[in-house]
Every structure is written in structure tokens, then in C-alpha cells.
Amino acid sequence: MNGQRELLIEPGRTAGQYWRDIWLYRELFLFLAWRDILVRYKQTVIGIIWSLLRPLLTMIVFTVVFSKLARLPSDGIPYPVMVYCGMIPWQFFSNALSESSNSLIDNANLLTKVYFPRIIVPASSVVVSLVDFAISLVILGGLLLWYGIIPDWRICLLPLFLVQALVFAFGCGLWISALNVQYRDFRYVIPFAVQFGLYISPVGFTSSIVPEQWRLLYSLNPMVGVIEGFRWAIAGQATQIYWPGYLLSLALILIISIGGFFWFRRMERTFADTI
């Protein structure tokens, strides 16, 4: 850091400098994530219990409604396990999305006073949701034990699906957090979208109940691929991944995320002026 490195400030700085900056500010990124995690679990008991209770209660309700009342099939997996496998990626996604969408506004006082690549703000808030995810895995372990399900080699591919969910959440987060700076009422869209998404994603039911000719259309929701992937990896034997749909999900996630990144980069320059 005995810095005689010369810094050039010009309108429309170059991309090369941007990547170098992200690297230089990697510690701030970790510190911001660390802060959010600390704050979130500061009232330890409530914080952790809450992140255990939420998926658990939702699972119970969904099981009762969809299995007992609506009598939907579960592809040979115990219904609670089936719901829970869909619940954890969904909850991770919705948490990460909500957190990152508001992250820029929540950190407005930093944005207007200190320079750093703005992208680390939504990125660090996505990381925080990983902690919740890890906690919810504990319940998953319990459930699997209870029903005597032993995952096979497929469980090794679980991180891949997690990364998929993470990239998707981050990509959406980039779009929405940047829009949120520009248009303040955007934040009201998120809770609605998350609520809505829960019912159109195959969380409480399996996507096998969707008629064959609609499967591809159904897969336009990138979370369909992620959730199917989770079920396949955890309790896989009976679940079949619908490959055309899965590849479509993957492609959409990539398009949304890359688009989000460039959109964010474009908007980033004026954040400090508009926030």
C-alpha cells in the first residue's frame, strides 16, 4: 500500500480499473457481510429460532394443504421432505432477493460518503442469506433422519444448484437494487413478487403435476429448475429433472444476471447523485 500508484479519474472510467477495484475492496465486502450477519444474529436466540421456525412452519402448512386437503402426488417422497426440499432454495432466493434489493438504500449514508465499487453492497447482502440457508439445512438433516432417507451421490451436486439460486438472486438483486435507487416505489414490488413466486414455483407441489405440453412454458420461471434440482439432489431416486426446462432455466438465469450486471454498472455512476 505504499501507494505511488497513480489514479486517473475521468468521465466513464474503464472496466479494467473496475475489476481491480473489486479486488482491492474485497475486505470491505467481507466486512459488510460480516456486519449484516452479526446484526442479524445479535439477538441470538430470536435470530436463529426465527430462521428455523419459518421454513418449518411453512412446510407443515404446505403439507397439510397440498397433501392432505388437495391430495397432490409427491413422486414417492414423503410429502414433508418433498416440500422442504423446495422450501429451502425458495426461501434462500426470496431472502437474498429482498435483502439485496433494499441494500443500496439501506446503505445510502455510505454510498454518499465513501467510494467503493457499489456492487459489493448487494453482493454482501446475498451472502448473508447463505447463513439462513445453512441453518435450514439442519432441519433438513433432521427430516431425512426421521424418514430414513439416505441421499446418494447426487447430494454432491447440491452446491451447483445452490450456486444457480445464488446467481439468480444476485442477478435480480442487481436489477432491482439499482432501480430502487432511481424509483423509490420499487420496493413495494418485491414483497408482492416474492409472495407470488412462492405459489407459481413448485414449492408446495411437484412440477410433475404440470401437464406435459406446458412444462417448457412453466420452466420460464428459473426457480423451477433450481427447485427440481434440489429435490433431485437430496431425495432424488424418484424425481426426474425435465432437461429442456432445466437448460432453459439456466439460460434465463445467465441472461438476467449478466444483464443485471451491466445495468448496475451503468446506473452505478449516478447512485451518489440520486440516492
Place this chain on the structure above:
Amino acid sequence: MNKVITVENLGKRYTLHHQSERQPYLALRDVLAEGARNFGKRLLGQRDKEMLHEEFWALRNVSFEVDQGARIGIIGRNGAGKSTLLKILSRITEPTTGRVRIKGRVASLLEVGTGFHPELTGRENIFLNGAILGMSRAEIKKKFDEIVDFAEIEKFLDTPVKRYSSGMYVRLAFAVAAHLEPEILIVDEVLAVGDAQFQKKCLGKMEDVSAKQGRTVLFVSHNMAAIADLCTSGVLLGNGRIVVAGPTDEVIRRYLETDEKSIGEVTFELKPEADACIIRAGIFSLAKTSITRVDVREPFIISVVLTVQKAVRDLEVSIRIRTQRGTPVCFASLSDSNDGSLASFKPGTFTCSFEVPAFFLVPDHYRVSLILHEPCIRNLDIRQDDLEFTVDETGSSMKRYGDPWVYGSVLPKFKAVVKTMDSISDQEKGLNSNEL
């Protein structure tokens, strides 16, 4: 000399949206509604004339260079572009034109506790705040003990800062900032107001850092005394351009001379039916230029021009000075200079000037009322608080105190002596022996 900052032709343009004037933020629903309206108009073949996008250059063609180890004071009125300049230098916002070359790490001294989180402990906040100010984790670890020592909070290191007293909070925040070691330090006083103690410490530290370690400091302030004390040279900005750059004294002088709004001089309509009335008044330097900012070290003149239309015996011209908070400071009259005897005026126009001595008013903002009267008989013309002026701190005895007006409004210079009781008795003895 080694140039650490080179600014060339820097410009920053903001676009003002006049339609969204009422709310601070653009709301999507407004944009959509606006879009729909415009679309409708276009369908009907109307051109939209209402959308006003006014361009505003916060900075324009600014060029200067800074040597290593220099302490540059950046001054100017509100809206002159000081903060925009600092924002560009610290990379918070991008310039529209021009370029800046900076050698070395830049850090800003921020408002007390920016980035502090109330739920986190002192220890956690040191790391967080340090990282936000631009320190690496290794650096913070290395200086951790020093920071804790400086802040004197060892006992409360693991207490959430929301339980800290405000004093502890400030000490901790400053301790972190004080251990920042950038090559270039940016200090915006506007960000650091609110705590005189903190400011004082910062200023001391700044001088230290720059003089001993050859670091460069950019300092924005309205406090001319601080600028004069600290800075080796100055830049005066006005309307986004550089007015003058050079030695601190000269820049400060220019700053005090130029002022856009001139409540320093007012004219009044003649009252045709009055026996006598005030038609003009103003505040002037001894060199007879109209001013609204007064250097505390200089005398200045409050002048009243009156027209007498019917001869008045025993006419008195008085001025009253009040602080901006309305506390009367003093009342002065023409007769004070004539052993209390009143003058009689024949019809005509007269100028009455009051010379206010140097080092008389505490640096603050003042209002002047003008009164034309026959004492205790009748008032001929009264102008309440019509003149305004500011006394600038450039080195009065009050300069070491933040908010000096809290202590009083005049600089009295009483003669004070101190004697020990022993020496008094010694003197008495001495006197006695002399008498003998």
C-alpha cells in the same frame, strides 16, 4: 516538487428535473404516468413543451495542482462547488468533463461515526469503521491497541456502541479516523460539524499529519480562522469556477470581499410626508467598499443616509445591533460623539457614519436596525433589522472556542492581572521597607 494531485478542466453537470421538484425522489408511478401522458399527447399530435430539463454546472473548467505535503484550503459560498469537487476527488461521483490524476491513497475524514452500527460492539465497530474508511484488516489489527488506548474505552470494548455515552462514541470514532494514514486526506468541515471538540482534534491532527509525515491535506471550511491557521495555500471557488488560487491570506481576503447577495447596502423609498427619513444605509470597509462580511481584525463603517425635509431640532440618529437570534448587543447614537448634545438639522441630505472598531464583535451574524428620532419625544423613521452582516473569524481571542457566540457578543479586552497572595505580602513588605 512532487505533484500529487493534478486537476485538469474538471466539470460536473447536473440535470435538474423541474417537474419532480416537489418530491425528493422519482417514483416509478410518476414516470409511468408521465410516460402515458406524453404518449397520449403524441397520439393527439401535441408536442410536449412542459418537460424542463435544466442543466446546471456545479463545476466548470477547474484546473489546479497540489504539491505533496501541501495543505490546501478550499473555500467559497454555499453552492460554489466545494463539496462537488471533493466528491469527485474521493471518487464518490464521476466528473462530466476533464480529468484528475492522483498519486497515492485518498481518504476522507467523515462525519463522526459514519458506518458505525449501534448494535455492534466497540471492537466490531473499530474493524467495520476502519474498513469503511479504507484501512485493510491487517492495518486495523496492527493499530487496534493504539486506537483503543486513544479512545480510552478498554472497559467497554465488548459493549454495543448504542450503550455508549456520546462522549465515548465520538472518542472512538475519532480514534479510528485519527489512525488512518492515507497519502491524501480530505476533510469537509460540513461533514464534521456538530462537535467542536471533534473538529478541534481533527484540525490538530491534520496539521500534525501534514507537517510531520509529508501528507497532503485538502480542507473545506467556512471557518476562515481555521483555514488561515492550517493551510499553506487556498483555492476560492465561485459558481463552480476557480476565482483565485494562491497564498492563503490573499484567497481569504478575496473571499471576504466578494459576496453575491448584498444586504450590506439597502435603499428605501422617500417618505414624502415625513419631516426626515432614512433613504439609504450600508456597511462599508474603511476603503469605502460595500461589504457584508467583516474581518474581525478590521474596523468597519455602518453608514446611514437621511433626508431632512423640514428642519428638525434635536434630531438623533441611532443604530441598534442585534445577533441573528435577536439578542440586542448594543445601541449607538450620533450624540455619543457630541458629549450627548443633540444636533439640529436643516433640510437637506446627510450621511451619518458609525465606525465600529476592530475586535469589537464576536464572530457571528448580526442585524442592524436604524432609528431616526427625537429622543423620548417621537420617532421619525425606524428600519428594523434591515442591514445584515457577518463577522468572520480571522483570529480573535474567541477563535479557540467552537460557537463563540454562546459565550457573549463583544470582545471586551478587560485588563486582567494575577498575583499570588505571597507576592502581595512581599510587596507590602517591600513598600514598607521603601517607606522606611
